[in-house]
Amino acid sequence: DAGVIQSPRHEVTEMGQEVTLRCKPISGHNSLFWYRQTMMRGLELLIYFNNNVPIDDSGMPEDRFSAKMPNASFSTLKIQPSEPRDSAVYFCASLALNTEAFFGQGTRLTVV
């Protein structure tokens, strides 16, 4: 398996624009997590899905953030409209039952 695949690796966008981050989890993994990493706040869990169902979205900072998992092999994290303070590295991770989380390489988002 190629591991967790995130795209794009880098995204630069203007304030106010919509941003969509994509994640393909490892085949067979039934849980998927979206994290945000910044220098100031470290690694924050935004939302996680179990069997494609959102279980806990309490970490989603505002209504501007939304996440979907239409099927077991794909998830998106959308920010609309984006703001400069959303600049961060966003990680997707997946895990199977009773295993550790496998992380993607991350998407570095810069909002100017």
Place this chain on the structure above:
Amino acid sequence: AQSVTQLGSHVSVSEGALVLLRCNYSSSVPPYLFWYVQYPNQGLQLLLKYTTGATLVKGINGFEAEFKKSETSFHLTKPSAHMSEAAEYFCAVSRNAGKSTFGDGTTLTVKP
């Protein structure tokens, strides 16, 4: 509820010296414990994990950690540091390997 405290946001050692990164956790149920490493511009990679059984866990590249229930600790050690191991290290706790709670991370610097 579960939480993780990593003591020392920065640790600096000389090449060849002992590495000790400290992690204390709290969990209302028997925990699963993990150490991850993050190299610059990359995602987190698992170093080692404790689920059940032997309390001394060996991971990749000579790293070890010991689960001490009485001290609620899971410190990471390596007898001899190598320059290539300069990175950020994260301790994490979960229940049944579901949603993990991560510590704030410890940046390891290895001096020549």
